[in-house]
Amino acid sequence: MRDDRLAEALVEFADTLVDDFDVIDFLHRLAARCVELLDVDAVGLMLADQYGQLRVLAASSEQARLMDLLQVQTDAGPCVLCYRDGEAVSVEDVALLDRRWPAMSPLAAELGLHAVFALPMRLRDEVIGVANLFRARPGPLAEEDRRIGQALADVATIGLLQERALRRRQVLAEQLQSALNTRVVIEQAKGVLAERFRLDMDVAFRALRTFARSRRERLSDVAIDVVRGTVDMAVMHEIVQDVNSPA
Amino acid sequence: MSDLSRILASLRETRRSRNGICDGCLEHLPGMAGVGLTAMTGSSVREPICASDPVSARLERLQYDVGEGPSLDAFDGNDPVLAGDLSAGAFRRRWPVFSTAAVEIGARAVFAFPLQVGAVRIGVLETYRPEPGPLSERETARSLLVCHAAIVVLLDGQMDGALGAGVLPYRAEVHQATGMIVAQLDVSAEEAFVRLRARAYADNRTVEDVARDVVDRRVRFDDEPVV
Numbered sequence: 001m002r003d004d005r006l007a008e009a010l011v012e013f014a015d016t017l018v019d020d021f022d023v024i025d026f027l028h029r030l031a032a033r034c035v036e037l038l039d040v041d042a043v044g045l046m047l048a049d050q051y052g053q054l055r056v057l058a059a060s061s062e063q064a065r066l067m068d069l070l071q072v073q074t075d076a077g078p079c080v081l082c083y084r085d086g087e088a089v090s091v092e093d094v095a096l097l098d099r100r101w102p103a104m105s106p107l108a109a110e111l112g113l114h115a116v117f118a119l120p121m122r123l124r125d126e127v128i129g130v131a132n133l134f135r136a137r138p139g140p141l142a143e144e145d146r147r148i149g150q151a152l153a154d155v156a157t158i159g160l161l162q163e164r165a166l167r168r169r170q171v172l173a174e175q176l177q178s179a180l181n182t183r184v185v186i187e188q189a190k191g192v193l194a195e196r197f198r199l200d201m202d203v204a205f206r207a208l209r210t211f212a213r214s215r216r217e218r219l220s221d222v223a224i225d226v227v228r229g230t231v232d233m234a235v236m237h238e239i240v241q242d243v244n245s246p247a
Numbered sequence: 248m249s250d251l252s253r254i255l256a257s258l259r260e261t262r263r264s265r266n267g268i269c270d271g272c273l274e275h276l277p278g279m280a281g282v283g284l285t286a287m288t289g290s291s292v293r294e295p296i297c298a299s300d301p302v303s304a305r306l307e308r309l310q311y312d313v314g315e316g317p318s319l320d321a322f323d324g325n326d327p328v329l330a331g332d333l334s335a336g337a338f339r340r341r342w343p344v345f346s347t348a349a350v351e352i353g354a355r356a357v358f359a360f361p362l363q364v365g366a367v368r369i370g371v372l373e374t375y376r377p378e379p380g381p382l383s384e385r386e387t388a389r390s391l392l393v394c395h396a397a398i399v400v401l402l403d404g405q406m407d408g409a410l411g412a413g414v415l416p417y418r419a420e421v422h423q424a425t426g427m428i429v430a431q432l433d434v435s436a437e438e439a440f441v442r443l444r445a446r447a448y449a450d451n452r453t454v455e456d457v458a459r460d461v462v463d464r465r466v467r468f469d470d471e472p473v474v
Contacts, residue, residue: 050388051250064462067419173388174327181325184365187419188436191426191462201423201462227366227429227436 002037006148009033013155016163023160023179024186025219027058028209030131030156035060037152038145040133042113044070046079047121047129047160049180050173054083054130057179062190062205069107070132077101079130082118086127088146091116093138114138119149121157128157128172182220189223196233197240207240214239254396267297268400272372272393278386279374280354283307284362284397286370287322288437296370296401305352306375309345316345317359318371325368327387328359332379355379360394362401365422366436372397402444417455424458431469442468 013030031043042061046054054074059066073079078089078101091097094114097105108116113134121129131153133141141149164175186208193204211231212222225231254275261271272282283303284296293311298304310316317328320341330338333346333355349357354375362369372394382390421443428439443461446468447454460466 050392064419071418173384173391177391178326181363181365184422186365187422188365188367188426188429191423191428192430193426194423194462195427195430224366227426229429229433 006037006151009037009152010155013152013159016159020216020218021163022182022218022220023163023175024058024182025209025212026156026159028219030152031058031060034131034133034149034152038133038149039142040117040135040145040149042066042111042134044073044132044134045121045129046070046074046083046132047176047179048083048127049176052083054079055176055180055183057129057183062202064201065107065111069104069111069113069134072103072107073101073132077104078116078118079132082120082130083127086120086122086125088120088150089118090141092140095138108134112136115141117141117146117149119146119153121153121160123154123157123161126161128160182223185220185223185227189226192226193236193240197237197244199240199244203240203244207236207243210239210243211236250392251396254393255399258396258400262400266299268397269297269299269303272397273299275393275396276374276386276389278376280376281374283373284370284401285318285373286401288368288435302353303373303375306349306354306357306373309348309352313344313348315342316349317342317357318373321359321361321373322368322371325361325363327361327390329382329387330357330359331381332356334379349375353377356382358382358390360390362394362398364398364402364417364440365425367425367440368437369398369401418458420462421454421458424461427461428468431467439468 016026027045031045034040034043044056044059046056048054056067056070056074059070078091082089092115094105094108094116113136115135115138117133119131120127121131131149133149164172189208190201190204193199193207194201208222209219212219222231257274258268258271261268264270269282269284273279276282281300281303283298283306285307286294286296295307298307310318317330321328332338333350339346354377356376356379357373359371359373361371374390424443425436425439428442429436432439443457444454447457450457457466
């Protein structure tokens with residue numbers, strides 16, 4: 001069962017050469033798949049800019065506190081070590097982080113996340129970012145989960161590098177800059193929807209994604225349309241009601 | 248001192264000079280012959296901010312006059328436009344009038360970068376070289392960093408420098424709050440962003456503090472009662 005879903009996911013993330021490729025959407029799907037396939041509760045993905053600074057690009061949930069937890073880790077935390085050394089870093093109990101990374105442990109505790117695992121997004125010698133896995137239960141990550149998580153990270157890395165190289169002939173800095181700007185547009189669009197329909201930010205994000213999917217449009221294009229006021233708000237309203245209603 | 252803070256320092260230093268921050272930008276773009284900055288809020292609303300030299304100034308002016316060119320495309324497409332050789336067929340076809348005129352005034356290669364914070368569009372930074380040749384990966388990365396610094400300085404310029412240190416990248420709440428203000432006031436993202444920063448300035452608070460209040464629904468920008 002898991003093997004099937006894993007195989008599907010590997011194929012999905014190898015395929016970046018599609019017309020409507022969108023880095024943020026790609027990374028968001030990767031985060032969601034990790035939560036689905038691995039024994040973890042939240043996932044955040046970061047890519048490094050040309051100066052080696054990690055930047056948060058996607059998370060399994062757009063809940064504000066999770067984004068904050070990811071954000072504080074871009075300066076200091078397991079993922080910085082992981083990025084620097086290109087090796088997985090495992091923190092089995094976040095309470096032990098208190099002294100080493102004081103900004104991180106209270107936020108993690110507040111979210112009920114007690115174990116953190118950072119896996120490098122790496123192709124041979126090039127480390128382009130980090131997949132951050134969080135789990136509510138303390139303790140080690142099962143070896144099989146680590147291998148599957150790493151396989152997903154590896155395939156996604158190859159996908160991103162090939163998209164950069166082949167399709168757009170963009171250099172790293174450009175691809176990342178454009179992705180970071182998309183990230184900002186998405187935040188702005190979440191704000192518009194959150195205000196207009198009185199949603200929390202995670203629901204606003206899900207509505208954006210659902211809308212983009214149903215129309216087969218890129219997430220970044222839908223986000224821009226929302227901010228510019230050119231999106232069909234009646235359709236968006238229906239989607240919001242669907243997304244917002246308890247399953 | 249990081250690269251970004253070094254560039255920010257130069258830009259702030261050159262702010263009151265004759266060519267404004269364009270001199271500071273040029274200092275950090277070795278290999279470029281000149282830099283021009285244009286503020287834009289729409290394709291038809293443009294205002295030159297500064298230029299490091301007469302050629303850069305003419306390039307900006309030219310695009311305004313003929314209604315085509317890399318700056319306009321970079322602004323409309325939200326992506327850098329890198330024209331390594333304006334005499335090449337593809338660019339001549341793309342901008343028939345501009346390409347010929349630009350080469351005549353001494354700009355064979357022109358590179359335009361949009362200055363934007365998400366959907367908030369501020370303007371375009373354009374550089375040129377008299378010789379043809381692509382922008383290297385390193386030069387592209389450099390240019391993007393200079394753009395980042397230019398955005399910071401232009402934004403605090405609107406507040407007369409009162410916002411202090413480099414504020415980008417803002418936290419997510421700032422962008423979310425901008426979006427919420429867009430919906431509250433039914434204004435453009437540009438205006439919402441200015442209002443947010445103006446409120447912070449007026450209240451002597453950081454933009455991030457005010458943004459958090461907006462996101463937590465403790466502060467609204469409209470006078471309508473909450474429905």
